[in-house]
Amino acid sequence: MGALDGKAIIVTGAAGGIGAAAALVLAAAGARLVLSDVNAASGEAAAQAVRDAGGEAVFVAADLASEEAIAALVAKTVQMYGRLDGAFNNAGVEQRNKPLDELTLDEWDLAIRIDLTAVFLCIKHQVKAMLGGGGGAIVNTASSLGQVGLAGASEYCAAKHGVIGLTRAAGADYGARGVRVNAVLPGITATPMIERLSGDPQLAATFERLKLRHSMHRFGQPSEIGDAVVWLLSDQASFVNGATIAVDGGYLSI
Numbered sequence: 575m576g577a578l579d580g581k582a583i584i585v586t587g588a589a590g591g592i593g594a595a596a597a598l599v600l601a602a603a604g605a606r607l608v609l610s611d612v613n614a615a616s617g618e619a620a621a622q623a624v625r626d627a628g629g630e631a632v633f634v635a636a637d638l639a640s641e642e643a644i645a646a647l648v649a650k651t652v653q654m655y656g657r658l659d660g661a662f663n664n665a666g667v668e669q670r671n672k673p674l675d676e677l678t679l680d681e682w683d684l685a686i687r688i689d690l691t692a693v694f695l696c697i698k699h700q701v702k703a704m705l706g707g708g709g710g711a712i713v714n715t716a717s718s719l720g721q722v723g724l725a726g727a728s729e730y731c732a733a734k735h736g737v738i739g740l741t742r743a744a745g746a747d748y749g750a751r752g753v754r755v756n757a758v759l760p761g762i763t764a765t766p767m768i769e770r771l772s773g774d775p776q777l778a779a780t781f782e783r784l785k786l787r788h789s790m791h792r793f794g795q796p797s798e799i800g801d802a803v804v805w806l807l808s809d810q811a812s813f814v815n816g817a818t819i820a821v822d823g824g825y826l827s828i
């Protein structure tokens with residue numbers, strides 16, 4: 575028996591590094607998945623990878639900048655599986671690596687819209703479906719940068735700090751009604767997002783320094799984030815609500 579046997583779960587950002595790897599881990603634990611992303615080609619490939627591994631997954635394209643698209647994603651999931659038991663709200667965009675005074679309002683707005691507002695909208699629509707079905711569990715992807723700062727990342731840090739506050743408050747809103755809301759805080763994890771950031775020659779030295787700030791002196795693998803998400807979405811975490819779980823190789827501990 576898997577920890578998520580039969581549970582209907584949405585994963586956003588499923589075309590990306592953490593989302594696609596988490597999908598494989600969640601499916602192996604027995605979840606029935608709806609994978610979603612704005613990148614349809616890679617999202618379809620992630621769903622196919624789950625099916626190739628013997629799991630259950632369909633892909634539904636959605637741009638999380640749109641509340642309508644988020645509502646439709648939740649509705650399609652309920653239509654498909656008859657219920658919604660869990661969600662991994664994981665889609666995100668990276669920082670621009672600019673000091674605050676060089677950041678444009680559009681760049682700020684994009685990070686806040688996708689990294690924070692979209693998480694609010696996902697929870698809003700997911701919770702309605704979960705309350706109708708007797709409860710559920712939500713995990714949001716925050717970051718180590720939801721608890722500490724980093725130069726060149728003011729918009730990302732602001733959004734991820736916001737995700738932590740949002741997670742705590744949403745857990746308080748719904749904990750007594752059977753919906754748990756928690757967050758994972760990944761440290762630097764080997765994904766396309768980090769390949770894009772560390773590919774900048776000017777940032778190579780920064781990434782070497784940041785690697786040593788992880789007390790395990792390495793970056794994470796995306797499936798290691800997925801392992802924590804499985805637990806948080808499962809009934810094994812039945813008394814965990816409003817929590818922030820660092821999965822960061824010790825980044826926040828030293």
Ligand SMILES: NC(=O)c1ccc[n+]([C@@H]2O[C@H](COP(=O)([O-])OP(=O)(O)OC[C@H]3O[C@@H](n4cnc5c(N)ncnc54)[C@H](O)[C@@H]3O)[C@@H](O)[C@H]2O)c1
Nearest residue numbers: 587589590591592612637638665666717760762763765767
């Ligand atoms: N990789 C890391 O080191 C790290 C560390 C801490 C937190 N995170 C967070 O983990 C999450 C996943 O990141 P990742 O490293 O896998 O990055 P990634 O770039 O590989 O994946 C992010 C995914 O989000 C999707 N996305 C972006 N904008 C979207 C939109 N408007 N609508 C729908 N989907 C959209 C992208 O298409 C992509 O598939 C993000 O929230 C990120 O901030 C990553």
